[in-house]
Amino acid sequence: MDRSTLLAALARKTPCPSCGQRRLEFLLRCDLAFGACLYTAHCRACNDSFEIAAAAIPPDAAVLEDAVEPCPGCGGRQRRAALHCTLDTHSCAYTLECVTCVTAPP
Numbered sequence: 001m002d003r004s005t006l007l008a009a010l011a012r013k014t015p016c017p018s019c020g021q022r023r024l025e026f027l028l029r030c031d032l033a034f035g036a037c038l039y040t041a042h043c044r045a046c047n048d049s050f051e052i053a054a055a056a057i058p059p060d061a062a063v064l065e066d067a068v069e070p071c072p073g074c075g076g077r078q079r080r081a082a083l084h085c086t087l088d089t090h091s092c093a094y095t096l097e098c099v100t101c102v103t104a105p106p
Helices: 003-013 099-103
Strands: 024-029 038-043 049-052 079-086 091-098
Touching (some): 003 024, 003 038, 003 079, 024 049, 049 079
Parallel strands (some): 049 091
Antiparallel strands (some): 024 038, 038 049, 079 091
């Protein structure tokens, strides 16, 4: 899975920090004067946009398994990709979450 496909899938699952709806879409803007493309998430509900930190995104989804340290909470190695966006910086970060700890009841 390439970066764009991975980000598009993650954006659909991520709630917008502005309105709370799961209507984010992945957009790649390459029309910028400085030449580099900008990874963004745009909410179709409230029209807010967030920059995605591209440096933190692996080139493919194969990185998700067997390439991470054991979870400090449970020792598990299985991870899932997640996208977390914040209102204060209008940015999103790609993270790996422990599947066991995220789905475990509090």
